[in-house]
Amino acid sequence: MRPSRFYRPSMYLCGALLAAVVLGPFALLLLASVSPQAGLLGKPPDLWPDSPTLDRYAAIFTQAAGGVAGDFRVVLVNSLVVAGCSVAVSLVTGVLGAYAFARLRFPGRRLVLFVFMLTYMMPPLALVVPMYMTGAALGLLDTRTSLVVVYCSFTTPFVLWLLSGYFRALPAELEEAARIDGCGRVGALIRVVLPVARPGLISAGLLAFLMAWDEFFYALIFTSSPASKTVPVALAEFTGRYSLDFGLMAAGGLLAAVPPVLIALIFQKHITRGLAAGAVK
């Protein structure tokens, strides 16, 4: 198959179009984050400022908590803590459960798996009112703990699902050899399966992190103070209370995008494989 002479130029035209559609809006956001407020509110807005300003980034990193910018830093830390804890809990519980589904036979196996999937498919709206009431009764509203508890309820089934497929694809002979050498099931899991399954663990952990980082609805309902708010909730406030501060919205948005974008670009292979494997329900 010899490609025609139009093949390469037309492919790079497609590539240029893709780059424009993806990077164009990004570039506007970046410019907005360094443009002075007066220029942004002009008609038309001045998005090529003579004197770009990094004040907003500086304010987010140095302003005392209590201001809009200073609070954003606190909120970034909240998001990291909540997403990090959710990943830790769901990886530990998910690995154990996934191994049971992949390698053991027991009564009710299909039923339990079905209920896990069912809970995963439930729209948050069908759960949030009772969760809110329970949270209020336990005094957990407006805490980061409440978010970790709720997030684990959807990151865990995801990790469980992804890893049980992953474990099943590993040759059983690996463990059998270890077990003949005197390891128990759990010993074989920890010493033999986990090291081999590292790429799967990385995919699962990173995707769970991104899910928790992106989550908005529960955070909006459960949290209200800077002590527990996460990044999406803080960003949503730019459409209300600070609705015309587009510059700070842009700076905050770009900072909020840094962890997921870095993770996705660095671990591109893990992420794309994990997405493809996880999608097949």
Place this chain on the structure above:
Amino acid sequence: MSLTLRRPASTAPPAAGARRGKVERQWPLALALLAPAMIVVFGVVLYPMGRTLVLSLVDATSALQTAFSFSGLSNYTALLSDSEFWATVWRTAVFTVFSTAVELAVGLLLAQFLNQRIRGQWFFRSLVVLAWALPTIVSANMWRWILHPEYGALNGLLMNLGLLDSYKDWVGGPTQALFVVALVDAWKTTPLVAILLLASMQTIGDDVYEAAAMDGAGAVRRFLSITIPMLKPAIAVVLVLRTIEAFKVFDIIYIMTRGGPDSGTTTIAFYTYLKAFSNQEFSLGSAAAYLTVLFIFVLSLVYLRMLRTDSGGTA
């Protein structure tokens, strides 16, 4: 990157111990291994699942109410006979069909492009991953500003280029706003669709295409007669996933339009949210939530039926 789509868990091979005919009581160990995950998930979700079902069958109008009277299916019949509810369902259908169609069409072309062996492909694939990784709220905020009727970058750019005489309100009309919001959703989600389709495309061997080319099939013909049929299971997965997500879409609408103008972007998830949290009509909200679950369930089944492949598929 090569990846084969795995079969669902129910078709797992028999466990190693059982295969060798050794009698091994596995359920105590299985229970011990599964207990942490079950506590973390079922402990948090099952009670609210049941509680919401109960709420949908009583007359709760306050979060603090403790005594309810059973009202049967009256909340459901109230919704189903409410024209506002059906308008919401219609908007959700329009949003779902439009955004999914755009995502699938563009996603297929994009996956096909990403599957070409051209120099710099790593850069184009990185672009797609970049767009996918951008948090939904950041994307929604970004587009809200770009499309802002008074201070938006789009109006400004088009004015500067002389393409526009006066500022336009891109999300001004209810119908227009619904389509714009669906497009913003597509901008954010098409990369995911492309990634999923690409993974499946990479499992098709070159020899199939070469044989077809020998028989005189052109590029378009090869795409339509080989790629699309081979991708059927992946397309089914995408359709199910995207439909479920479209029914749940909340963040983009909350940020960009708050359901307006004139309820034009109030899809079923946002409607449920308004019922439960703005109007405190918890029972109606709960009934709407369970109707959503029903819709999702039925639609998923229909898709899987429609797209079931001869090989048994992933259904």
